[in-house]
Amino acid sequence: VYNFSAGPAALPLPVLQKMQAELLDFKGTGMSVMEMSHRGTVFTEVLVRARDTLRRLLNIPSNYHILFMQGGAIGENAIVPMNLLGGERTVSDHVISGAWSIKTQKEAGKYGESRIIANADDGQGRFTYYPEPSSWQLSDNSAYVAICTNETIHGVEWYPSAELTARIEASGSFLVSDMSSHILSRPLDVSRYGVIYGGAQKNIGPSGVTFVIVRDDLLDRAQAICPSAFTWRNVADNDSMFNTPPTLGIYCAGLVFEWLEANGGLTEMAKINDAKAKLLYDTIDNSRLYRNDVQPTYRSCMNVPFFLNDESLNQTFLDGALAAGLAGLKGHKMVGGMRASIYNAVSMEAVQALVAYMQAFERQHAQ
């Protein structure tokens, strides 16, 4: 089956096969990796290796910590303000670009003042573009500016420029991005952000692990109420082992990082992802049955929502897709229609199979 689910999502087959082979006896220990002490040398090596491979893949500068945590990206929506609003600045600025940035803004409001500085909502809950930075009403006293660079539900993707980062940092603030659904899809200039975070269950590994990439000078701004297990300083000082980490998930994430590295790293991944996305969007744009409403510049390379012009065909489309081995295509309930999530583990062959099915379906139902 080709799995187009938005998350938890497909994992690379070689990674699953390696996990299966190692499940009962991890590296000759006679134990499964999830049965052993997280503080023992065998697991410590797994964690350090995962972290170091991620640093190489994303070229993460040495003045950033990589933390593996828990609580999902929604948990991080609270953990971020608790860690960043404990100093003199207690305001967070938020750019609203879809469902996930809305959730982030609401959650941050529990821990400080969370201001909306730009909003792409068309008034009916539809998002088809990313607000232009020139329109952002930046506060002069914000601790940070929160963005979501890939909106998983609405299929809107965008990256900040170096100029924008410079402008924000000149005001004493910095960018914080939720990158749950497109981290590792292409190379990234980490230095443009103070913090990057997300859940693992799209491009990294199983749900239950989160990643936080945080600039060292931001580790000591936590509010007093921040739980010790969620205080980045504690997690950083204890190499992501302040408390028992999600060991199986970190092990799996490490295998995914190694799979990426062995397959040409993120430059290669970007080429494949661009080709997959182009094939799918071209198919949609050249059809009379399918439609994607996002402006071309902001279309996500990872999450492709699309609609059938005749919505009465939705269930027939989904049933036929499943019968053809194409799973997870139902759109999010907030927007309806279909959504194909084409993360790193979804191959070009999978997208070709989807496109062939879509075209055959259109021919069959042409009026």
Ligand code: PLP
């Ligand atoms: N942020 C983004 C961009 C997401 O796509 C998701 C999940 O799909 C979340 C946050 C929520 O993640 P979790 O369910 O791990 O808390």
